[in-house]
Amino acid sequence: AQSVTQPDIHITVSEGASLELRCNYSYGATPYLFWYVQSPGQGLQLLLKYFSGDTLVQGIKGFEAEFKRSQSSFNLRKPSVHWSDAAEYFCAVGAVQGSQGNLIFGKGTKLSVKP
Amino acid sequence: GAGVSQTPSNKVTEKGKYVELRCDPISGHTALYWYRQSLGQGPEFLIYFQGTGAADDSGLPNDRFFAVRPEGSVSTLKIQRTERGDSAVYLCASSPPGPGELFFGEGSRLTVL
Structure with a gap:
C-alpha cells in the first residue's frame, strides 16, 4: 500500500539548533516528493520538491531535503532554526505519472522552537 | 495576484443538513x-x-459527497x-x-x- 510515515509527531528544538524531520514512504512507482509547511490558520505552503536529478534539493526559508532511494526516505533539514519556523510540517508523495494531484500526505510533525 | 480562495472559512451546521463549500482557484490553473x-x-x-471533469474521485468517502466544476474554474464541494x-x-x-506543486487555499473548517 502507498503510504508516508513521519515518525515524529512533535519535535522541540532550541533556536539556532539544527533540525532534521524524518519522512519515509512506500510507493510502487517512481515518486515525486514534497515537503509542505502549515502555520496555524494558514494554508499549506510548499517548502521544496523532488522530481528527478540531484538528490539534494534546496527549498525556501533555508530548508533542504535529501532523497535516498535505497532507504525510501526524504528527510528535511535546516542548519539553524528560527523561532518563526515553528509550524507543522508535512511530507507528501505523488506519482510521476498518472493522477498528479493524488498526493499522499504523512500525518505531520509539529515543530516547537525554544528561545 | 490572488491565491486559492475558499469560502466560507468556517461553517457550523447541524447533523443531517446540506453544506456547500466553494473554491476559487488561481487564474489559469487547469487542475x-x-x-x-x-x-x-x-x-x-x-x-x-x-x-471540468473529475479525473479522479477515488477519495470521496461515500455518495453523500459530490463535487462539481461546471466551467472549469470555480468548484463546489457538496x-x-x-x-x-x-x-x-x-x-x-x-x-x-504539468507536474508540479499544488497551491493550497486556507481551507474551510x-x-x-
Missing part, C-alpha cells in the same frame, strides 16, 4: 483538488478535476446529510498544467453538531 484534513492528521485526497464525522478542514488546491 483543481479537494482534500480533507481531520484533527491531528495530514490532508487526505478527495477528488481531482482536470478542466455534502448531503452531514454527519458529525464529516467535521474537518476541507482544503482546496490548484495547479498549472466544517463543524457538524
